[in-house]
Amino acid sequence: MSLVLADTSVWIDFFKSGRSEEVEKLTSLLEEDRVCIVPIIKAEILSGARTESEFDALKEKLSALPSLKEPDNIWEDAAWARFRLARKGIQTALIDLSIAITASHNHCGLLTRDNEFRQISSVVRLHLV
Numbered sequence: 380m381s382l383v384l385a386d387t388s389v390w391i392d393f394f395k396s397g398r399s400e401e402v403e404k405l406t407s408l409l410e411e412d413r414v415c416i417v418p419i420i421k422a423e424i425l426s427g428a429r430t431e432s433e434f435d436a437l438k439e440k441l442s443a444l445p446s447l448k449e450p451d452n453i454w455e456d457a458a459w460a461r462f463r464l465a466r467k468g469i470q471t472a473l474i475d476l477s478i479a480i481t482a483s484h485n486h487c488g489l490l491t492r493d494n495e496f497r498q499i500s501s502v503v504r505l506h507l508v
Contacts, residue, residue, distance in 0.1 A: 382415045383408050383508050384447065384482045386491035387423040394424075394437070401492050404508065408490070416444045417481050419474055450484040453477055463502040471495055479503045 385393075385408070389401045408414045421441050428434035450456065457476040464471050472495070479499045482489045488508040489496060496507060 381413060382445065382447075382485070383413055383488040383490050384415050384417065384420075384478070384485075386478060386489065386493055386496070387420050388492040389490050390420070390424050391427070392492065399492070401490055404490055414444055415447050415485075415487060416441055417447050417449070417478060419477060421446075423474075447481050447485045447487065449477065449481050453480055453484075456480045460499065460502045464498065467501070469498050469501075471499060475499060476503070479505055482506075 385405050389405050391397075392399050392402050393405050405414065421438075424441060425434055425437055428437055454477075457473055457480055460476050460480065461471060461473065475493070475495050476499060479489065479496060480503055483504050488506045490508040496505065499505065500507060
């Protein structure tokens with residue numbers, strides 16, 4: 380597995396100089412040029428900027444990462460996955476499903492601190508890093 384998609388939860392810790400196992404993994408993956416992004420994660424990170432200059436700096440850094448293409452049928456797949464999870468009594472956000480499906484479609488690992496992705500992996504083939 381060459382590329383790894385880092386979820387917003389990891390990026391938030393990374394930019395706040397947090398110390399966690401996931402931040403250490405992200406740092407290592409960035410050094411190896413193995414990190415990619417999807418537009419929704421980029422939007423989540425940018426929307427949390429405190430100032431316009433911070434927004435611009437984050438945008439420049441994140442724009443250097445390769446961006447994954449969403450599959451054409453992403454919203455049908457998300458609806459199906461959400462339906463299957465609901466039958467198991469699990470409610471999940473469509474944004475997280477779109478992230479999981481995009482990572483799976485592009486054969487990328489997913490680095491996250493969010494336990495919801497473990498539940499999603501019961502219906503979407505994910506490689507959690």
